Amino acid sequence: MSNSVIIGQYVPGQSLVHRLDPRLKMIMVFLFIIFIFLANSWMSYLVLTLFALLSVVTTRIAPSFVIKGLKPVWFLIIFTFILHLIVTKEGDILFSIWNFDVYSGALWKGLEISLRFFLLILMTTLLTLTTTPISITDAIESLFQPLKRIRFPVHELALMMSISLRFIPTLMQETDKISKAQASRGVDFRTGTIKERLKAVVPLLVPLFVSAFKRAEELAMAMEARGYKGGEGRTKFRELKLKPMDVWIFILFIIVLITFWILRT
Amino acid sequence: MSQPNDISFQNISFQYPQGDEWALKDVSFHIEENEWVAIIGHNGSGKSTIAKLMNGLLTPQSGRIHIKGLEVNEENIWEVRKKVGMVFQNPDNQFVGTTVIDDIAFGLENHGVQRDEMLKRMKYSLEAVKMEGYENHEPHNLSGGQKQRVAIASVLAIEPDIIILDEATAMLDPIGRNSIMETVDHVRSERDVSVVTITHDLNEVLFADRVIVMNDGEVWKEGTPREIFNLHKELGEIGLDTPFVTQLSNSLKSEGIVLNQEPLTHKELMDELWTFYSRT
Amino acid sequence: MDILFENVSHIYQKNTPFEFKALEEVSFHIPAGSFAAIIGHTGSGKSTLIQHFNGLLKPTSGHIRMGDFNITAEKKVKDIMDLRKRVGVVFQYPEHQLFEETVEKDIQFGPKNFGLSQDKIDSRLPEVLKSVNLPEGLLSRSPFDLSGGQMRRVAIAGVLMMSPDLLVLDEPTAGLDPRGQKEMMDMFSRVHKETQRTTILVTHSMEDALKYADYVFIMNHGKLVMEGTPLEVFQKEEALNQVGLAVPEVIKFLHAFESRFGQSIPFKGQSIQELAKEMTEIVRRGVKDE
Numbered sequence: 001m002s003n004s005v006i007i008g009q010y011v012p013g014q015s016l017v018h019r020l021d022p023r024l025k026m027i028m029v030f031l032f033i034i035f036i037f038l039a040n041s042w043m044s045y046l047v048l049t050l051f052a053l054l055s056v057v058t059t060r061i062a063p064s065f066v067i068k069g070l071k072p073v074w075f076l077i078i079f080t081f082i083l084h085l086i087v088t089k090e091g092d093i094l095f096s097i098w099n100f101d102v103y104s105g106a107l108w109k110g111l112e113i114s115l116r117f118f119l120l121i122l123m124t125t126l127l128t129l130t131t132t133p134i135s136i137t138d139a140i141e142s143l144f145q146p147l148k149r150i151r152f153p154v155h156e157l158a159l160m161m162s163i164s165l166r167f168i169p170t171l172m173q174e175t176d177k178i179s180k181a182q183a184s185r186g187v188d189f190r191t192g193t194i195k196e197r198l199k200a201v202v203p204l205l206v207p208l209f210v211s212a213f214k215r216a217e218e219l220a221m222a223m224e225a226r227g228y229k230g231g232e233g234r235t236k237f238r239e240l241k242l243k244p245m246d247v248w249i250f251i252l253f254i255i256v257l258i259t260f261w262i263l264r265t
Numbered sequence: 266m267s268q269p270n271d272i273s274f275q276n277i278s279f280q281y282p283q284g285d286e287w288a289l290k291d292v293s294f295h296i297e298e299n300e301w302v303a304i305i306g307h308n309g310s311g312k313s314t315i316a317k318l319m320n321g322l323l324t325p326q327s328g329r330i331h332i333k334g335l336e337v338n339e340e341n342i343w344e345v346r347k348k349v350g351m352v353f354q355n356p357d358n359q360f361v362g363t364t365v366i367d368d369i370a371f372g373l374e375n376h377g378v379q380r381d382e383m384l385k386r387m388k389y390s391l392e393a394v395k396m397e398g399y400e401n402h403e404p405h406n407l408s409g410g411q412k413q414r415v416a417i418a419s420v421l422a423i424e425p426d427i428i429i430l431d432e433a434t435a436m437l438d439p440i441g442r443n444s445i446m447e448t449v450d451h452v453r454s455e456r457d458v459s460v461v462t463i464t465h466d467l468n469e470v471l472f473a474d475r476v477i478v479m480n481d482g483e484v485w486k487e488g489t490p491r492e493i494f495n496l497h498k499e500l501g502e503i504g505l506d507t508p509f510v511t512q513l514s515n516s517l518k519s520e521g522i523v524l525n526q527e528p529l530t531h532k533e534l535m536d537e538l539w540t541f542y543s544r545t
Numbered sequence: 546m547d548i549l550f551e552n553v554s555h556i557y558q559k560n561t562p563f564e565f566k567a568l569e570e571v572s573f574h575i576p577a578g579s580f581a582a583i584i585g586h587t588g589s590g591k592s593t594l595i596q597h598f599n600g601l602l603k604p605t606s607g608h609i610r611m612g613d614f615n616i617t618a619e620k621k622v623k624d625i626m627d628l629r630k631r632v633g634v635v636f637q638y639p640e641h642q643l644f645e646e647t648v649e650k651d652i653q654f655g656p657k658n659f660g661l662s663q664d665k666i667d668s669r670l671p672e673v674l675k676s677v678n679l680p681e682g683l684l685s686r687s688p689f690d691l692s693g694g695q696m697r698r699v700a701i702a703g704v705l706m707m708s709p710d711l712l713v714l715d716e717p718t719a720g721l722d723p724r725g726q727k728e729m730m731d732m733f734s735r736v737h738k739e740t741q742r743t744t745i746l747v748t749h750s751m752e753d754a755l756k757y758a759d760y761v762f763i764m765n766h767g768k769l770v771m772e773g774t775p776l777e778v779f780q781k782e783e784a785l786n787q788v789g790l791a792v793p794e795v796i797k798f799l800h801a802f803e804s805r806f807g808q809s810i811p812f813k814g815q816s817i818q819e820l821a822k823e824m825t826e827i828v829r830r831g832v833k834d835e
């Protein structure tokens with residue numbers, strides 16, 4: 001039994017960033033991403049990068065851990081950079097490798113796009129590192145509230161998300177159990193041709209689906225027995241309240257954005 | 266009867282849509298206020314169907330069900346579900362919240378309880394099931410018994426008049442089972458609430474004031490645990506076991522030992538033997 | 546199958562903050578042909594232990610010998626398929642593993658994976674169906690149309706088809722009603738006796754261990770804390786209580802009887818009627834003495 005199933009990448013903590021209202025956090029990340037694409041001068045990039053690094057430091061999560069979290073995208077970032085070196089042909093020729101000319105424009109462009117990409121991934125990673133999935137769900141429910149007017153099922157969507165989060169570890173444990181049971185019946189998940197391996201997945205998927213449906217049925221009954229009848233007339237236990245600190249941080253963020261705007265060319 | 270019963274079933278018959286036999290045939294019984302009733306019977310005897318009829322999860326084809334004088338029908342169903350709390354068999358498939366506290370909140374939110382009232386009720390219901398300090402635990406880090414205790418706490422928070430445990434201990438280990446029975450016993454000592462346990466665990470039956478034995482969709486017998494286990498042989502015929510003490514005292518009786526009352530516990534049987542032994 | 550564990554430990558997620566010692570220095574020997582019971586409450590390391598029997602897990606240290614197979618941390622288990630062919634595991638709620646369209650196909654699934662010939666499968670099937678008490682008429686049905694108890698028998702039939710040398714049963718009666726539990730255990734007892742194979746039963750039920758096993762192991766916090774014949778182990782009421790286990794009711798009663806009447810009735814597997822007879826003698830003697 002491994003009880004260390006981690007959903008998302010949340011790292012528990014008590015830092016300023018952790019405690020920041022999840023709605024504000026999401027809005028800030030959203031605005032930040034838009035502004036990344038509006039940056040057009042060295043100085044404006046510098047402001048964004050400094051802010052991002054400041055955020056990393058404030059989370060009190062070891063930078064090495066954050067870097068490790070970016071691992072899957074390092075490749076993409078480097079790949080984008082090299083791609084730009086190859087295809088962009090602007091500015092002066094800086095140097096040549098194997099008859100291949102590298103232009104100064106390409107270097108700048110490559111650096112710029114890679115930096116944008118890096119900042120984008122870094123900030124969204126920080127969001128998931130410092131916010132529990134359930135808080136993100138709460139924030140979405142709260143932010144999408146206005147959409148209720150156009151009959152968008154905000155409450156149902158949020159409930160669906162939180163139930164999915166609740167059942168991910170359960171289903172992971174179940175997958176482990178069933179795959180072990182089938183391995184004991186001679187199923188080999190590890191070796192064989194692609195076709196054989198795909199075939200080996202059937203004995204795993206069918207029982208998983210059967211059990212998931214059974215769970216869903218029982219859960220629906222339990223929810224009904226506990227008085228669930230949709231969002232109507234429901235009160236809410238989890239409530240998001242803005243604290244003075246949240247407001248201050250947001251003001252700071254706006255100042256950063258204004259500085260950024262001024263430094264654009 | 267001067268005061269209304271907590272639960273009354275009048276001539277209830279029920280058939281599942283796909284089933285070709287009646288799951289319940291003309292079943293009538295009452296459960297009094299503050300009573301603990303155990304419903305036993307082998308699988309397919311109709312005992313779990315009864316539980317689901319009590320709060321309108323199923324609707325009978327004929328007959329009437331009243332909860333606290335309120336008829337269970339389309340109109341009253343949400344009122345009824347406030348009065349009847351239910352704990353199901355599978356600990357995982359009734360845990361809705363991502364954490365313990367969220368799970369208790371779920372029922373309270375459904376019933377529109379205000380937030381400050383919620384906090385009060387959460388506190389005492391967690392205390393009642395001895396799960397204080399587990400507020401932020403996630404379900405996959407809890408044992409089956411702990412999850413079922415949270416389920417009981419969730420039910421208690423709604424302040425129901427009746428708690429139904431529908432084979433709530435069937436999937437637990439002995440430690441989990443004991444903890445659930447102790448919890449229910451403890452809850453009953455602190456507040457007025459009727460308990461209906463649907464079970465095939467004989468030791469759970471001993472906690473009850475009264476036992477209803479179901480067989481093939483009919484009420485086969487009603488009585489105190491003592492009266493029911495007295496029917497040792499007949500129970501065997503409908504596929505039910507009796508506890509060790511009952512079996513032993515029956516064998517002792519056939520050896521000619523006179524027992525004054527049907528013993529239910531080790532101690533009772535030992536005392537009877539001692540009485541017999543020291544009699545001159 | 547002769548089973549030997551020597552200082553076997555298993556640590557989950559070693560060298561991480563989540564490190565968890567599930568088995569600690571476990572050593573024991575189960576001779577071929579015996580019916581052993583492993584008892585311990587949830588989290589005692591039982592499930593981790595049984596996953597070592599067919600190589601689903603390897604020990605992090607120590608040495609395991611399953612018949613001719615050797616399992617250690619370093620080595621890859623040679624012919625793991627062969628080991629799994631000879632060790633049949635009935636997991637908890639085995640009905641959850643069914644997936645084929647028909648009962649027949651599901652029963653044949655394991656045997657086919659292990660390369661049993663169709664002839665052999667066909668010749669064994671009727672016998673296996675008989676021992677798990679499933680009518681042949683069910684073979685063409687979908688396993689998902691059956692009752693829970695029948696589904697479990699289908700899953701067990703699939704394991705018995707391999708006629709394994711070792712049969713590992715992980716709480717095979719969980720969730721059944723008392724009659725179903727008794728039928729299930731009687732079936733395994735019969736299967737054990739008929740074929741002279743080794744059976745390992747993982748259970749919470751002291752009564753079952755007493756009734757069916759000829760050797761008992763008690764696990765607690767990943768360690769093997771007691772072992773012996775059921776009669777030896779269940780004499781130690783206090784030691785068992787300390788690890789959160791109770792002795793079977795019958796023994797508990799006999800202990801109480803002894804302290805009340807000053808005369809012991811040694812338990813050697815008597816039926817309730819026989820015990821009643823012995824008690825009656827003692828109790829009557831008391832009446833005469835006075």
